[in-house]
Amino acid sequence: MRPQPRALLVNAALLAAAVVSLGPLAWMVSVSFMAPGEASSSPPPLLPRAATLENYHQLFARTGMGRGFANSLFLATAATLLALCFNVTAGYAFAKLRFAGRERIFRLLLGALIIPAQVAMIPLFLLLKQLGLVNTYLGVLLPSVANVFGIFLVRQYALSIPDELLEAARIDGAGEFRLFWSIVLPSLSPILVTLAIFTFLGSWNDFLWPLIVLTDDDRHTLPVALASLTREHVQDSELMMAGGVITVLPVLVLFLVLQRYYIQGLLAGSIKG
Amino acid sequence: MTLAGAEQAVRCLSIAALVCGLASCARPDSGEIVLEFWAMGREGEVVAELTRDFEARHRGIRVNVQQLPWQGAHEKLLTAFVGDATPDLAQMGNTWVPEFATLGALAPLEPLASASALVEQGDYFPGIWDTNVIDGRLFGVPWYVDTRLLFYRRDLLAQAGFSQPPRSWEEWRRMLVAIKRLPGAEHYSILVPLNEFEPLLLLGLQQDEPLLREGGRWGNFRSPGFRRALGFYLELFEQELAPRATNTQIANVWNEFARGYFAFYITGPWNIGEFKRRLPPELAGSWMTAPLPGPSGPGLSNAGGSSLVMFANSSRKEAAWKLIEYLSQPEVQRRFYALSGDLPPRRSSWEGSELGGDVYAAAFREQLERVEPTPKVPEWERIATELRVVAEQAAHGALTADAAVSELDARADRILEKRRWILAREAGE
Amino acid sequence: MKAAHAGWVFVSPALFMIAVFFLLPVLAALGLSLTDFDIYALARLDNLRFVGGGNYLRLLQTPLFWKALGNTLFFVIVGVPLSIVASLAAALLLHSAVARGKAIFRTALFAPVVTTLVAVAVIWNYLLHTRYGLINEVLGWVGISPIDWLGDPRWSMPAIILFAVWKNAGFNMVIFLAALQSIPEELYEASRIEGATALQQLRFVTLPSLAPTMVLVSILTMAGYFQLFAEPYVMTQGGPLQSTTSVLYFMYEEGFKWWNLGSASAVAFLLFLLMFAVTLLQSFALRRWSEP
Numbered sequence: 001m002r003p004q005p006r007a008l009l010v011n012a013a014l015l016a017a018a019v020v021s022l023g024p025l026a027w028m029v030s031v032s033f034m035a036p037g038e039a040s041s042s043p044p045p046l047l048p049r050a051a052t053l054e055n056y057h058q059l060f061a062r063t064g065m066g067r068g069f070a071n072s073l074f075l076a077t078a079a080t081l082l083a084l085c086f087n088v089t090a091g092y093a094f095a096k097l098r099f100a101g102r103e104r105i106f107r108l109l110l111g112a113l114i115i116p117a118q119v120a121m122i123p124l125f126l127l128l129k130q131l132g133l134v135n136t137y138l139g140v141l142l143p144s145v146a147n148v149f150g151i152f153l154v155r156q157y158a159l160s161i162p163d164e165l166l167e168a169a170r171i172d173g174a175g176e177f178r179l180f181w182s183i184v185l186p187s188l189s190p191i192l193v194t195l196a197i198f199t200f201l202g203s204w205n206d207f208l209w210p211l212i213v214l215t216d217d218d219r220h221t222l223p224v225a226l227a228s229l230t231r232e233h234v235q236d237s238e239l240m241m242a243g244g245v246i247t248v249l250p251v252l253v254l255f256l257v258l259q260r261y262y263i264q265g266l267l268a269g270s271i272k273g
Numbered sequence: 274m275t276l277a278g279a280e281q282a283v284r285c286l287s288i289a290a291l292v293c294g295l296a297s298c299a300r301p302d303s304g305e306i307v308l309e310f311w312a313m314g315r316e317g318e319v320v321a322e323l324t325r326d327f328e329a330r331h332r333g334i335r336v337n338v339q340q341l342p343w344q345g346a347h348e349k350l351l352t353a354f355v356g357d358a359t360p361d362l363a364q365m366g367n368t369w370v371p372e373f374a375t376l377g378a379l380a381p382l383e384p385l386a387s388a389s390a391l392v393e394q395g396d397y398f399p400g401i402w403d404t405n406v407i408d409g410r411l412f413g414v415p416w417y418v419d420t421r422l423l424f425y426r427r428d429l430l431a432q433a434g435f436s437q438p439p440r441s442w443e444e445w446r447r448m449l450v451a452i453k454r455l456p457g458a459e460h461y462s463i464l465v466p467l468n469e470f471e472p473l474l475l476l477g478l479q480q481d482e483p484l485l486r487e488g489g490r491w492g493n494f495r496s497p498g499f500r501r502a503l504g505f506y507l508e509l510f511e512q513e514l515a516p517r518a519t520n521t522q523i524a525n526v527w528n529e530f531a532r533g534y535f536a537f538y539i540t541g542p543w544n545i546g547e548f549k550r551r552l553p554p555e556l557a558g559s560w561m562t563a564p565l566p567g568p569s570g571p572g573l574s575n576a577g578g579s580s581l582v583m584f585a586n587s588s589r590k591e592a593a594w595k596l597i598e599y600l601s602q603p604e605v606q607r608r609f610y611a612l613s614g615d616l617p618p619r620r621s622s623w624e625g626s627e628l629g630g631d632v633y634a635a636a637f638r639e640q641l642e643r644v645e646p647t648p649k650v651p652e653w654e655r656i657a658t659e660l661r662v663v664a665e666q667a668a669h670g671a672l673t674a675d676a677a678v679s680e681l682d683a684r685a686d687r688i689l690e691k692r693r694w695i696l697a698r699e700a701g702e
Numbered sequence: 703m704k705a706a707h708a709g710w711v712f713v714s715p716a717l718f719m720i721a722v723f724f725l726l727p728v729l730a731a732l733g734l735s736l737t738d739f740d741i742y743a744l745a746r747l748d749n750l751r752f753v754g755g756g757n758y759l760r761l762l763q764t765p766l767f768w769k770a771l772g773n774t775l776f777f778v779i780v781g782v783p784l785s786i787v788a789s790l791a792a793a794l795l796l797h798s799a800v801a802r803g804k805a806i807f808r809t810a811l812f813a814p815v816v817t818t819l820v821a822v823a824v825i826w827n828y829l830l831h832t833r834y835g836l837i838n839e840v841l842g843w844v845g846i847s848p849i850d851w852l853g854d855p856r857w858s859m860p861a862i863i864l865f866a867v868w869k870n871a872g873f874n875m876v877i878f879l880a881a882l883q884s885i886p887e888e889l890y891e892a893s894r895i896e897g898a899t900a901l902q903q904l905r906f907v908t909l910p911s912l913a914p915t916m917v918l919v920s921i922l923t924m925a926g927y928f929q930l931f932a933e934p935y936v937m938t939q940g941g942p943l944q945s946t947t948s949v950l951y952f953m954y955e956e957g958f959k960w961w962n963l964g965s966a967s968a969v970a971f972l973l974f975l976l977m978f979a980v981t982l983l984q985s986f987a988l989r990r991w992s993e994p
Contacts, residue, residue, distance in 0.1 A: 007800035014795050014803075018810040020868070025813065027836070028825045039828070040525060043839045090716035099709030109720070114981055115728055116929055118950055119970040122957050123730035124723065125356070134356025146719035176708035205818045207932050212958055215353040217339050223820040227936055230824055231344040237828055244821035255816040259809060262816075266873065267880050344939075348959045355744055355961065376745045468941065518853055519941065651741075655960055662944065669855065669943055691742055695749065 025248070032056070032242040039237050055242035064217050065243055068225035072204055073250075075140060075221060079203035080196050082145040087195065090146070091154025092184055096161060097176075106155075109148045118208075125212060135215045143209070144202075150195055156268050157191035158184070194265035197258045201251055222247045306592045308336045309360035311350070314343045315543060316364055316417075316579070319612040320600075327599045334592050347654060354378045354584075361587040362596065364416060364579045367404040372651035373582070374407040380583040380590060383411040391598040396619045400576045404646045413580030414597055417606075417615035419541045420574040421471055421565070422640050424548065428559040429455065429536040438563030442505060445566045449514045452536045461516050463537035464526070465509055467668060468519035470661035471575070472539050475565060476502035478645045479572045485685065489650035490693050492685025494678045501568065503667065503674050510668045517668055527551035530560075539565075541577070545633045546614030562636040564643070576644035578618065616641075652688045659684045735967035744961065757968035767969070769944055770952040771976075773859060777948065778927045781863045785923055786916070788867055789874035794908075796875070797882045808879070812872035819869065823936040826865045827852065852938055855945035862933050862946055870926070874919050881915040882908070917988040921981060928977050949973045 027046070031039045032055055034048040060066040093099070094106050124143055125134070133139035161184065169179050185192075207223045214220055220228070226243045255262060312320050317340030324336035339360065341349050347369060353359045354376060365373065373379050386392050394402060397415055405413035425438060433452045439445035449462040465472045477484055480498025485491065493499070509515040516523075516535070523529050530538060531552050538544075548560060565572040581597045583590060599605060606617035607626040616637055617623060628634050647653055660681065667677040735757055742749040761767045792811050796804055814822065829836045830851035838848040851861040889907050898906065931950040934940050940947035940955070949969060957966030 004800065007802075010795055010798045010800050011802055014801060014807045017792055017795070018807055021811050021814055021872070024822065024825045024829060024868070025817070027829075028821075031828075037525070037528070040528070040834050042834055044834050044836050086716045086719060089712040093709045093712035097709030097712060099707075099713075102709065105713070105717070112720075112724065114925070114978060115724075116925075116970070116974055116977065117724075118929065118931075118953065119731050119967075119974050120724050120727035122963050122967055122970070123727035123734060125958075126730075126963075127723075127727060129356050132357070135353070135358040142719070143723040146716035146723075148720070151716060176711075180712075201816055205816075207820055207935075208954070212352065213356075215349060215356060215358045217341070223818050226818075226820050226824070228342045228345060230820075230827075230936065231342045240824050241828075244824045247818045247821040251816050251818060252813060255813070256809065263812075263876055266876055351741070351961060352958060372741075376741060468939070665941070666943055671943060691738070691740065691749075694751075695742065 025252075028241045028244050028248070031238055032245045034238045036236060036238055039241075055239050056246075058239055059242050059246065063229055063239075063243070064220060064225050065222070065229070065246060067218060068220050068222040069246060071137075071219055072222040075137060075210075076200045076203040078137070079141055079144060080199045082141060083147070083150055083199040084192060084196060086146040087150035088154050088185075088188065088192065089180070091151045092158045092180065092188070094151065095155045095158035096163070096166065096184075109151065113148050121209070121212070128213065134213060135219065136213075137219065139213045140210050140221075150199070153195055153198075153265060153268055154188065154191055158188060161187055190261065190264070191268075193258065194261040194268075197254065197262050198265050200254065201262075204251055304333075306334045306589055308334060308362065308589060308592055308596060309339065310336050310596065311339045311341055311360045311363040313341045313346045313364055313366075313579075315613055316615065317341065319609070322612055323600065323605060323609060324596070326605075327596060330599070331592075331595060334595070336596065357586065359584040359586050361589050362581060362583045362593040365413060365582045367401070367413065367415070367576075367578050367580045368647050368653055368657070370405055370413050370580060370582065371407050371649045372654060374410075374412040375651040378585060379412045380585045380587065381410050381412060382414060382583065382594075385594050386411055386414065389594075389598060392601050393619075396621050398618055398620070398641055398644075400644050400646060401578055401618045404576055404578075404649070405580050407649060413582040414601055415618035416579045416581045416600060417609070417613075418576075418578040418618045418641060418644075419543075419615070420577055420637065420640050420644050421475060421539050421541050422574055422636055423563045423565060424530075424538045424540055424544060425561060425563060426530070426533065426536040426559055427561050429533060438561070439566040441566050441570050442568050442572075446505075446508075449509070449537070450512070453512070453514050457533070460533055461535045462514040463509060463539075464518075464523065464529075464535040465506070465515045465539065466519055466523070467517065467665045468661070470657045470664065473502065473506050473660060473664045474647070474657065475539070475572075475574055476506055478575055478647070479565070479567045483648065485648045485650065485656075485689075488696075489648050489652075490689060490696065492656070492682040492689070494681035494685065500674065500678055503664070503677060506664065507667055507674055511670075531556055542616045542634070542637055543614050545631075562633045564636050564640045571643065573643045573645045574640050576646040579615075650689070650692060652692060655688050656685050659688070731967040731970060734964055735971055737964045739962075739964040741961040753964070757965045758972070761965065761968055761972065766944060766947065767949075767952060770947045770949045773944075773946060774928060774930060774948045774950075776859055777863060777866075777930050778924055780860075781866055781927050782920060782923050784863065785867045785870055785927075786874060786919060788871040789919070790878055790912075792871060792875045793878035793882060794904075796879055808876075811875060814869045815872040817869070819932045820936050822869060823865070823933060826861075826868075827937055830861050853942055855943040858938055858942055858945045862930075862937065865933060865937070866927070866930075870923070874923060877915065877919055878912065881912055885911045914988065917984060921984045921988070924980060924984070925977060928973065928980075 030047055033051040033053070034045070035050070035052055035054070038045060038048065094102060120143075128134050128139045131139075133142070165183065165187075166179060169183055174182070204221075205223065206221075207227070210221045211224050211227070214224065217225070217228070226240070226247055229243050230240055310320075310324070311317075317338060321338050324338060328335060346366075350359075350363065350365070350369070350373070354373070359378065370379070386394065392414055398418065401415045401418050405411055405415065423438060429452055430436075430438070430448060432455055433448060435448050435451070439448055452462040453460075477494075477499050480496070480502055482493055482496035482498040484493055484499070486493040510517055523534075526538070527547065528551075529535065530548075545562070552560065565574050567573060581600060583593050583597065587593055600609070601619075603617070603619055603622040606619060606622040607628070609615060610617055610622075610626065610628060616628070616634065617626075623629065623638070647657070663672065663677050663681050663684070666672045667674060672680065736752060736754055737743075738751045738753050738756070740749075795801060796808055796811075801807070828834070830838075832838060832848055832850045832853065835851070837851070841849065849857055851857050885908065889911070890903060893903050893907050929950055930948040931954065934946040934948055934951050935954070938946045940951050950973070953966050953969040953973070956962050956969060
């Protein structure tokens with residue numbers, strides 16, 4: 001069995017692509033264990049001379065990254081719960097409940113997708129100012145609890161629920177809420193996981209909005225805390241890499257565990273059913 | 274069915290309420306006053322040492338220090354003002370005071386200051402005190418002074434055949450050229466970071482003409498003086514005496530200074546401490562500070578620094594003023610200098626401290642006799658930013674010097690348009 | 703009848719939130735863009751002037767706005783095709799019958815997509831460092847002298863494009879992969895019977911079948927690339943020489959640094975109009991491709 005040259009070529013190319021893809025992330029982890037100043041030499045070292053946890057220690061002792069981690073975790077969890085609550089009911093209704101103007105409203109919502117979120121950003125800030133929500137977690141959360149993409153995702157999936165199933169339950173005398181709670185939700189569970197992971201990652205990685213809304217560094221999320229760390233400690237690359245590891249690791253792990261659901265959502269969202 | 278709708282709404286709202294409940298981490302209310310104090314950069318790191326002592330003296334007041342990075346501090350303060358989320362008091366670059374005073378964000382301090390036994394106006398360097406007086410009213414108390422001057426490598430200067438730091442542009446130019454010609458690895462004579470507007474601003478302040486004219490209504494960058502300053506600045510890059518680089522591209526300023534990558538660096542007093550701490554011990558005797566050379570002899574520098582300001586929105590002004598008074602005392606300022614390397618704004622704080630004996634501080638003491646404030650208009654920060662942008666373009670050769678000064682005037686005039694309108698309207702009222 | 707009521711009850715919370723926190727602000731932005739709302743107006747509302755199209759006119763005369771627009775278009779015009787080619791190449795490799803360990807490779811190539819941009823920008827800042835960067839080191843092996851990636855205005859945008867392609871290619875790769883898997887095997891059978899080579903199969907079977915997906919992917923990618931902001935914010939602060947100031951970065955500075963909210967709203971609307979026009983063109987193309 002001699003391996004074919006073509007198979008060798010394809011697999012070598014894939015390997016090279018994977019190295020390019022993961023190399024920077026691996027190097028970040030490696031530098032985060034280096035002593036201060038070690039990475040600033042030519043040629044750049046690939047591995048620390050003597051691995052040290054000093055950067056992580058510094059990070060939690062001297063900077064706000066520990067607090068940022070807690071804030072990010074809280075905000076991403078809260079955003080996920082709220083998004084599930086608002087988008088799932090709406091998505092299901094657009095798929096399965098008949099009401100006046102349903103199609104028109106849904107088309108309007110899809111049309112709104114082409115408006116970049118940044119257009120609304122400035123008045124939104126003024127609105128939060130009026131509501132007294134600048135520099136609050138709620139101010140970060142509220143604008144994104146209901147979003148068109150989430151509704152669309154749930155609707156696509158809910159279309160596959162057989163009407164007979166719902167009708168049978170209605171004939172048995174179940175109210176719309178009982179029906180939603182006991183029949184619809186269980187059958188939607190895969191897409192709930194998908195929506196949850198999308199929202200969680202989106203919220204965790206979001207940068208611009210928390211940067212604008214949160215003025216208090218006690219409330220900063222990880223990306224915002226990391227960005228100010230990079231501006232303040234531009235000389236301490238090893239420390240920043242440790243900050244990067246703390247920021248990226250949770251989302252990578254979450255993605256690895258729930259990969260199937262994530263990819264499924266990505267495809268459902270981009271290939272119109 | 275509306276009942277069911279209500280039920281649905283209640284479900285969602287209860288999640289929202291849960292979120293809010295979690296968000297407002299219920300802090301135990303112990304009846305003590307908590308002061309929110311924002312400070313920037315290194316000051317934010319070290320001031321906590323002083324506030325602890327303050328807390329010990331004033332039972333019932335706790336100080337919560339928040340540290341802002343310098344780079345985003347201006348945006349952050351403005352955002353906080355717009356969002357009604359200002360702290361009780363803050364450190365504020367004294368060039369920003371006019372802007373925040375105009376906005377009505379700051380509490381006027383003259384009644385408090387004149388009644389205070391601890392804040393004595395007569396003891397402060399007048400030029401520095403004056404930066405906080407806007408239209409005759411006081412909006413800040415100087416906290417430390419910051420003027421920029423030369424840090425240089427004596428050994429490299431000696432190698433190039435000079436025993437004294439430069440006293441005029443002409444001498445300085447000769448030294449820079451000689452250092453560039455020294456043999457050895459790739460190096461430059463001076464570091465002038467392109468992401469800072471200060472170096473060019475200083476050269477501009479050294480001229481006779483003001484940077485803005487007619488009460489800050491128009492730019493004055495086409496004046497012969499500023500044109501001369503820009504010419505000198507651009508020469509540094511044209512002759513490769515300075516690298517066309519920003520601070521972020523120089524991985525580590527202190528390492529590079531130690532390696533001899535450049536011999537001159539225009540920077541502020543905080544770097545005395547940084548240089549002492551970060552340079553290798555064998556270089557300890559090889560670096561020194563010197564006042565800025567001027568176009569024809571000893572030159573001016575900027576009346577920079579930070580003030581302590583109190584916000585109009587604060588509901589804890591009395592406690593906040595106590596903290597300002599505490600930080601203004603000479604012995605506290607001496608401790609603060611020891612912690613941060615920031616130079617005190619009061620004469621009595623200089624006296625009887627280790628400052629008097631510090632060889633590196635001597636140049637600053639001399640320079641403080643020759644400082645000049647930047648124009649006191651709210652738009653100055655923005656004009657300074659444009660100064661940086663245009664200077665960077667000119668340094669890269671994308672603009673000629675003549676085009677650059679015209680461009681600067683055009684941009685300044687555009688930025689000042691609303692100010693002209695408001696001043697005209699006030700004059701008409 | 704009951705179900706009709708229920709429908710409204712189910713959608714109204716979400717619609718209410720979208721109306722208040724999105725549609726209303728969008729309309730307000732339109733109004734705001736016709737005034738000179740600024741920091742003076744925030745202090746005292748009678749400092750507000752109605753300027754009509756003044757903001758739009760002034761923007762069109764502002765060199766930096768044009769520069770930002772040019773930078774953004776450069777990022778889109780160079781970045782989107784590069785990104786799509788990289789995604790397609792990766793998808794074709796993964797789809798190949800001889801590829802091993804597909805699941806692992808797919809995960810590896812997709813990983814950068816889910817990472818936090820700010821954090822990976824920190825790494826890339828370092829990889830791109832002129833003297834200590836790994837990238838210049840590697841270029842040095844093949845005799846290319848060091849490039850000042852983030853300090854030289856000619857290289858700063860290419861550097862950001864490189865970074866964006868690295869970060870985003872996995873996303874479109876997954877979409878292409880799904881599309882490749884849905885191409886009917888009979889088509890390949892038929893072409894094999896006619897004696898087509900692998901290259902001819904790619905040209906006459908694979909690529910035409912992918913065309914609608916291609917347009918869709920380019921619409922999505924373009925919409926994303928037009929909204930370039932965080933990369934320059936973290937990596938270059940819009941520099942050097944404003945070569946990485948994108949339209950949104952310009953808007954951010956105008957709005958949240960200087961508080962010229964009127965003018966910043968006008969910037970947002972101009973960007974929206976541009977994106978709208980481009981998307982319209984692409985949808986038109988999509989409809990043409992989709993026709994059987």
